Amino acid sequence: MTKFSELELSPSLIKSVRRMGFEEATPIQAKTIPLSLKGIDIIGQAQTGTGKTAAFGIPLIEKIDTKNPNIQGIIIAPTRELAIQVSEELYKIGYDTRTRVLAVYGGQDIGRQIKALKKGPHIIVGTPGRILDHINRRTLKLDQVHTLILDEADEMLNMGFIDDIEAILSSVPEDRQTLLFSATMPDPIRRIAERFMKNPETIRVKTKEMTVPLIEQYFVKVYEREKFDVLSRLIDVQSPELAIVFGRTKRRVDELANALNLRGYIAEGIHGDLSQAKRLSVLRKFKEGKVDVLVATDVAARGLDISGVTHVYNYDIPQDPESYVHRIGRTGRAGKEGMAITFVSPREMGYLKTVEQTTKKRMMPMRPPSIDEAFEGQQRVSMDKINEILREGSLDQYVNVAKELLEGNDPVMVTAAALKLMTKEPDNTPVHITEERPLPMKKDSQKSSYRRGKQSSSSYANKNRKPKRAGRRP
Ligand SMILES: Nc1ncnc2c1ncn2[C@@H]1O[C@H](COP(=O)(O)OP(=O)(O)OP(=O)(O)O)[C@@H](O)[C@H]1O
Ligand SMILES: [Mg+2]
DSSP, X not given: OEEGGGGOOOHHHHHHHHHTTOOEEOHHHHHHHHHHHTTOOEEEEOOTTSOHHHHHHHHHHHHOOTTSOSOOEEEEOSSHHHHHHHHHHHHHHTTTTTOOEEEEOTTSOHHHHHXXXXXXXXXXXXXXXXXXXXXXXXXXXXXXXXXXXXXXXXXXXXXXXXXXXXXXXXXSOTTOEEEEEESOOOHHHHHHHHHTSSSOEEEEOOOSSSXXXXXXXXXXXXXXXXXXXXXXXXXXXXXXXXXEEEOSSHHHHHHHXXXXXXXXXXXXXXXXXXXXXXXXXXXXXXXXXXXXXEEEOGGGTSSOOOTTEEEEEESSOOSSHXXXXXXXXXXXXXXXXEEEEEEEOGGGHHHHHHHHHHHTOOOEXXXXXXXXXXXHHHHHHHHHHHHHHHHHOXXXXXXXXXXXXXXXXXXXXXXXHHHHHHOOOOOOOOOOOXXXXXXXXXXXXXXXXXXXXXXXXXXXXOOSOOGGGOOOOO
C-alpha cells in the first residue's frame, strides 16, 4: 500500500487529496504517478472504478504552473457527462494549489465558454467536437500545453473519434507528454496509439480478469418478448438501491423508461437525442436518488462514477466485449460490491462466449424469477423498512392507535394489512416495447470486437460532432 505522502507531491496537493477522503493510492495511482511526474508517455490500463482519473489528474495538477495563465494540460473524454465529471474531480484535486479547470463540451452556450476561456484556465477537459470547434475559432490556445490525456483512450481512438483526435493532436506542441487511460485497450487500438506517443510505457494493473471481482456477473437466457417481465421481476426481487438498465438503441431506451414508469418504477432515460440540459438533469436526479432506474444507451457506459449503483442490467447484450466491461463497471466501484445481469436471447449465445473470452470471467446462469418470487421480494422490501423503523424507535405517537387496531384483530392480519399498504404488488400493466432483432448469429466466437468497423462509432451518442459526419447512433 502506498500513501500519497510517499509520492513526492507538494503539500497543498496532498491536502486536497486528503480532503477528498483518499487515504492510500490505488494500485494504478501508485504505479503511474511517479512515472508520469518524470514526463514519460504512458498507456495506463486498470479495471473500472479503480481511480484512473486521479492517476492522471494528480501528476497533471502537480505539473501545472499556476502563475502561468495559459492552458498547460488538456484532457479529452468521449461524452459530455464524463468531461464534466472529470473536470469536477480535477477541480477538487487542484483546489489547494488553486488550479483553474474548465470543462468545454457541446450543447453548452459557446459564448459562455469563450468568456470562461478568457479567464485563463490551466486545464481544459472537453469532448473532441467542441474542442475542435474552439481550435477552429481560435478561442483555444494550445501552444503551451505540456500534457495531453485521453480518458477512455480506446474509445477516443476508435473510428468515431480518431479524425477529431488527430486534428487536436496537430494543434498541441509535439514535445508534449501524452497519457492514455482506459479499462480496456485492444491491441489494434494500442498500435494506433503508439503512432503518436514517444516510447510509451504500458502500465497494467495485473489481474486475472478484466472485470472487477466485486461484481457478481450473471446472464439470463430469455426471449425478446419476455425480457420486460423478467426485468420487472428482477428489480422486484433484487430491489437495487440504484440501477442502470442498458438498451441498444435510443428508441429502446425511451420505450423502456416509459414502460418502467407505467409499472410503478421511477425511471428516466438518457441518450444522445436529448437536449444537454435534459441529459444533465436526468443524471442529477439519478445521483440524488430521485430516480431509481436510469435507462441508458452506451452514452452512459464509460467512466461515469455514480455511487449507489448496485445493479446493472443489460437489457440487450452489447455487441462487443469492451462495451460490456464498461457498462457493468458502473457498479462495483471503489471497493463496493455490485451485480450485473445480462439478458441473452437464445440466438445470441455466441456473443456471451465472446464476452467471456475477453473478460476471462464466466457469467453464472440465473433463472428468471417467477411472479410469486417477485411479489415476495417486494414484501421483503416492506419488511426491511418496517424493521428499520422499529430499530429507529420513536413510535410513541403511534402506540395508542396501534393498540386500538389490535383489539379484536389478529396481529398477523393487522401486520399483513400494513404490508399490503406498503408493498408494490405485481403489476401487469400492458406496455409496449418494440421487438429488436437479435444480433446476427455468430459462427465462431473469436475475438472480433475491433472488426466491427464503422459500427464502433455507434456506441456513443451525440458526440458534439458536426451533423454531416454524425452517423446513426443509439
Ligand atoms: N485513492 C483513492 N482512495 C479512495 N477512493 C478513490 C481513490 N482514488 C479514486 N477514488 C474514488 O474511486 C471512484 C472511482 O474512480 P474513477 O472514476 O477515477 O475510476 P476509473 O478507474 O476511471 O473507472 P472507469 O474505468 O469506469 O472510468 C471515484 O469515486 C474516486 O473518487
Ligand atoms: Mg475513468
